[in-house]
Amino acid sequence: MSDKDAIQITIIDREDQAHAIEAPLDMNMNLMEVCKAYELPVEGTCGGMALCASCHVYVQSKHELPTMQDEEEDMLDQAFFVEDNSRLCCQLYIKEEMEGLVVKLAPEAG
């Protein structure tokens, strides 16, 4: 067991500006909530139920992330600008393995 209580994550916004943020490990937060806490432009309209795709991101680092559940796959089917590295960041709960993760915010879509 490590005694780390936070990890470093880089969020690249829609203007290509990188934001290094610290995500707590002990608060059961997902990446959408962390982004909102840092006032990054992530809407998270549905509150984290994988029901709106407003927290769509592209994973740019080579991290092994938890496999997508059906709800996330289903929602990405209704989203736009979807790529192979697309994820809904509300489904990514902060874990120690995510240290150094880099994600880019997907464009906002109608």
Next chain:
Amino acid sequence: MIKTDILIIGAGPVGLFTVFEAGLLKLRCHLIDALPMPGGQLAEIYPKKPIYDIPGYPSVLAGDLVDNLMKQIEPFQPGFTLGERAQSLEKLDNGHFRLVTNKGTVHEAPVIAIAGGLGCFEPRKPPIANIGDFEDRGVEYIIRDPELYRDKRVVLAGGGDSALDWTIYLADVAREVWLVHRRSQFRGALDSVEKVNELDARGKIKLITEAQVVGLRGNGHLNSVTIKHKKTGEFDQDTDHFVPLFGLSPKLGPIGEWGLNVRKNAIEVDTLDYATNVPGIFAIGDINTYPGKLKLILCGFHEATLMCQSAFKIVNPDKKLSFKYTTVTGIDGFTATV
């Protein structure tokens, strides 16, 4: 014309509960919602999800909460204008507001309660640059009348139940049907997926998976779409119609143009009674914002309750309001309609 005491915009849980609290004060309510049924997000997005933070309910399905609210407000006989979007709002000389929907239904009331949640649910539009040029000229986001497609060529896009169901239905109506989907799997009901695959195998429709529609062309009316396949690249397909079916997403819509103070898609209110900057207009539930705001149904219920106290004073400027508990007075519903 529909006249009432409190005109509630949005028939979600908070809008519905407003009818109850208003009813206790003998105020009548009418609700307007863009969706065809009451319940808002609970009915449209997550009817089968359990909610755990409604006091007194260890767990309640969102759909059941809506049913219970409808039952709870029944004695107060609310009116409904469903499937219509609140469009324009003006203040009349008598101090009342006149609200007209996108379908022209006119409503009048001294108090407006905006319980609009996330806004109106509208179809998601694919980000294709010139899609606006072809709306109702070959591009439709909702299939209203399938006869429009009789003997025509139709490209549908999407991977959910509505894309699958319409593909199956139109296979017998349209001259040619293509279904374009981003992935090779579908999330819709299994028998619909099998049926679509079978129609494709029989040549009744053409299924194009791992592909997206990325371009539209036409001269006044759509005549072809550009489809981009993940592996084989782009190709053009002649068609009369393109119907993207990507579900609904909420938009603040016309409410944003009513002169209310709006910050980050939410209406600023005073926590005394959830009044907006326009006297007589209140905003409650997920659509409002104030320091410490939490978007919770239970907070919306509280906001609705306090708001009704101020609404009473607007509707009955000369009457005194005395506070009563339902355990003491029971529920005294309305007997006749206005």
